[in-house]
Amino acid sequence: MLSRRGFLGTATLVSASAVSGRVQAAAIPEAPIMEKTVMQPPLHPTSGPDYRPVVTLNGWSLPWRMNGDWKEFHLVAEPVVREFSPGMKVHLWGYNGQSPGPTIEAVEGDKLRIFVTNKLPEQTTVHWHGVLLPNGMDGVGGLNQPHIPVGQTFVYEFQMKHSGTFMYHPHSDEMVQMAMGMMGMIVVHPRDPSFRPVDRDFVFIMSSYLIDPGTYLPKVTEMTDFNMWTWNSRVFPGIDPLAVRLNDKVRVRIGNLTMTNHPIHLHGHSFSVSCTDGGWVPESAQWPETTIDVPVGAIRAFDVVADNPGDWAFHCHKSHHTMNAMGHDVRNFIGVSKKDLAKAVGKLAPDAMVMGSTGMAMGEMEMPAPDNTLPMMTGSGQFGPIEMGGMFTVMKIREGLARDDYKDPGPYKYPAGTVSFPVDAPSEQPMRKDKPASTPKDGDMKAMKGMKGMKGM
Known part of the structure; x- marks a missing residue:
């Protein structure tokens, strides 16, 4: 649900650059805010060309108003609190109550007027990443415009x-402001609705943070060692599933403003990359994939026909990006007996848990943890714990979903005989036919060493 708040009457209206037909003073639209973290319904157009609106993963699209032939939006840059997943909230900077900010939707040819009010404790700007526009509107503070002072618009x-998929983010104290979560997505729909139509259209942006367990603020100077890898500033199991009707043509648009690339993988299907932030990929240049690498500072959109029903994992394929904060700086004790270590540690810290000698599966464990952090792997499914975190969710493909129904349809009902199952097997397995009969004896090894200088050896 949207709540609405008026613009502060004391703020000053300043133009980013001189443009003919300048908006009149005091004509600033209200700034909607969003307080929920669940995916909101698509925002259908009420005027102008028709299009299939996007849905933002755990987010929303920013409402606008028409003022003559201008489509007007209002972004408010401000401190926000974002719940990464139940049990962990983070103090970030964002727009209109959330981080990342709301998705801005428009149509090819639209004239946009975007008001930006600065409620941060420092100056800011907005850069419209990938959008082709006049130089004075590009949003690089000091180069293309003055920085937006605190309290001004x-x-x-x-x-x-x-048309295409783009991003927005500051170009003012960028290291701090982007590390604090200031970013959002832009979707520009083709004016011709018959151009590459889809039935469902999802969008989200990837960001990363270093947040020490028990704390609430990201470390903004970190460049490599992040412990929270997020989609729209959410981690599994806090990321919404992608509910899809069987045989729908689906588009997923992904922006990357982390410090590294992400190989994004969808189970059970192949897809084609249809768009980058540079434009649409010609259909003749597309090829089938199940994983697409999304570079830093780029977007990738892929199209897939959801013709395989079920609950399909959708995630980054860098394994440390699918776990949460507790998974970092854990030493590897696989294969090491922990009995003696546990006795020694127990004398110093009776509540400590020595773990990891047989792996790090933690789905069914309950262990003490600091406030305001998350287990390394968490979440559950109908068959037990889902040992994932971070950049992971599920595409749930079902028959009979309504056109705008994006609610979680619940666990998939597997047809009889289609789930992997255990079998009885003897404890002593027969010797494999390809197993060596024996290891070389000492005499054989000496003979082999003496043969090294011979031809063909």
């Missing part, structure tokens, strides 16, 4: 000349 005006 700037307005950006430009026309969306190309």
Whole structure:
């Protein structure tokens, strides 16, 4: 649900650059805010060209108003509190009550007027990443415009000349502001609704954070050692599933503003990369994939026909990106007996748990942890613990979903005989036919060493 708040009457209206037909003073639209962390229904257009709106994973699209032939939006840059998953909240910076900010949707050819009010404790700007626009609207503070001072509002005006998928983020104290979560997605729909239509259209942005267990603030100077890998500032099991109707054509748009690339993998299907932030990929240049690498500072969109029903894992394929904060700096004790170690540690810390000698499966464990952090692996399914975290969710493909039904349809009902099952097997397995009969004896090894200088050896 959206709540609405008026713009502060004491703020100043300043233009980002001189544009003909300048908006009149005091004509600033209200700034909607969002307080929920669940995916909101698609925002269908009420005027202008028709299009299939996107749904933002654990997010929403920013409402607008028409003022003549201008589509007007209002972003408010401000401190926010974002729940990464139940049990962990983080103090970030974002827009309109959330981090990342709301998705901005428009249509190819639209004239956009975007008001940006600064409620941060420092100056800021907004860069429209990938959008082709006049130089004075590009949002690089000091280069293309003055920085937006605290408490003031700037307005950006430009026309969306190309359809596609883009991002927005600051170019003012960028290291801090992006590390604090200031970013969002832009989707520009083709003016011709027959151009590459889809039945369902999802969008999200990837960000990463280093947040010590028990704390609430990211370490903004970190460059490599992140412990929270998020989709729309959520981690599994806090990431919504992607509910899809069987045989729908689905588009998934992914932005990457982390410090590394992400190989994004969908189970049970192959797909084609359809769009980057540089534009649409010609259909003749597409090829089938099950994993697509999303580089830093880029977007990738893929199209898939959801013709295989079930609950299909959808995740980053870097394994340390599918676990949460508790998984870092854990030493490897696989194969090491922990009896003696446990006795020694127990004398110093009776509540300590020595773990890891047979692996790190933690789905069914309950162990003490600091406040405001998450287990390394968490979540559960109908067959037991789902030992994942971070950048992981599920695409749930079902028959009979309504056109705009994105609610979680619950666990998949597997047809009889289609689930992997245990079998009885003897404890002593027969010797494999390809197993060596014996290891070389000492005399054989000496003979082999003496043969090294011979031809062909």
